[in-house]
Amino acid sequence: MSAGAIRRSWRPAARIVLWQFEHGAVGPSARQITTLSGLSLPRAVQAEAANRVIGLPWAASRLAASSTRGSLTLPHIRLASNSSALRSEDEDKDESLELANKNSDKGDLVRSNYWGITPKENLREDGTPWPWNCFRPAQTYTPDITIDLLKHHKPENWEDRLAFWSVKALRVPTDLFFRKRYGCRAMMLETVAAVPGMVGGLLLHLRSLRRFEHSGGWIKALLEEAENERMHLMTFMEVAKPNWYERALVVATQGVFFNAYFLFYLLAPRVAHRFTGYLEEEAIYSYTRFLEEIEKGNIENVPAPAIAIDYWRLPKDATLKDVVTVVRADEAHHRDVNHYASDIRKEGKQLHEAPAPVDYH
Numbered sequence: 001m002s003a004g005a006i007r008r009s010w011r012p013a014a015r016i017v018l019w020q021f022e023h024g025a026v027g028p029s030a031r032q033i034t035t036l037s038g039l040s041l042p043r044a045v046q047a048e049a050a051n052r053v054i055g056l057p058w059a060a061s062r063l064a065a066s067s068t069r070g071s072l073t074l075p076h077i078r079l080a081s082n083s084s085a086l087r088s089e090d091e092d093k094d095e096s097l098e099l100a101n102k103n104s105d106k107g108d109l110v111r112s113n114y115w116g117i118t119p120k121e122n123l124r125e126d127g128t129p130w131p132w133n134c135f136r137p138a139q140t141y142t143p144d145i146t147i148d149l150l151k152h153h154k155p156e157n158w159e160d161r162l163a164f165w166s167v168k169a170l171r172v173p174t175d176l177f178f179r180k181r182y183g184c185r186a187m188m189l190e191t192v193a194a195v196p197g198m199v200g201g202l203l204l205h206l207r208s209l210r211r212f213e214h215s216g217g218w219i220k221a222l223l224e225e226a227e228n229e230r231m232h233l234m235t236f237m238e239v240a241k242p243n244w245y246e247r248a249l250v251v252a253t254q255g256v257f258f259n260a261y262f263l264f265y266l267l268a269p270r271v272a273h274r275f276t277g278y279l280e281e282e283a284i285y286s287y288t289r290f291l292e293e294i295e296k297g298n299i300e301n302v303p304a305p306a307i308a309i310d311y312w313r314l315p316k317d318a319t320l321k322d323v324v325t326v327v328r329a330d331e332a333h334h335r336d337v338n339h340y341a342s343d344i345r346k347e348g349k350q351l352h353e354a355p356a357p358v359d360y361h
Ligand SMILES: [Fe+2]
Pocket: 190, 193, 228, 229, 232, 283, 327, 331
């Protein structure tokens, strides 16, 4: 294929990237993570770019040898940040080539990034690379496992009783469905537990925008709760794998529960927080039963998933029992936050009138 034909055949996105290469907006001097992967360029174009822009003749020759059209599957090529302009271009190329060759053995694909955004690299305290991109070291924490697990808000009026008995009623089908499969039960319930915080945070966010008022930190507190619940799910899915009908159940439940809770919170936020408080009380009960089954040996006390060790700063030899213990402490914290929120509303105040318990996590 001639160069002219190649240029005429380039798709718009590819043309933009190549224009940037030619005008120096992206290239070795810009020293960004660069790739053509995913643009589905003709191999000849990729080869040209690999040679001219990335400066990897070996990649160019490899690509030129291929006659089919497809994505550029160069190994991961990391060119350093813009701030290291004092280094020579040759040094950069050598470094890139060395890294590219090293990574080619692993078969990593290059990610497209011509926006100049390089994610911050994190390390563990012992200097080893941070393996998670779903949370950062600053978001990890040590839960307060001394929290009172038996605290219970006694229903004081008919709305409280409605919230209390609604949660009790929801437990019946849950008990029937899962029985003593606590790992699976925990995983499935976390898919529901992560919804109220997100709905509350969303609606408070919209209220803040609508009414030109601060949230008192409650948006952050509720979104933190939702994220923490989602991390519970990310942890338990390492222990229990859902089958197809359990996944279908999650989809159906989420469709119903999200919309119902959204309306519920819109109409009666005080009762919605009370409902969530009682839901968390039930979660504490479920995790206590889970721990009992582990202690009796009915559930194997397997090593804790790696994600849990980093997220809760657990010791390296932590087990499932340790994980359930810290998750239960989180649920107790959610319980207190939601009952507290409901109590603030009960006094006829808006949440922002009382400072939110932020930064627990
Ligand atoms: Fe949870």
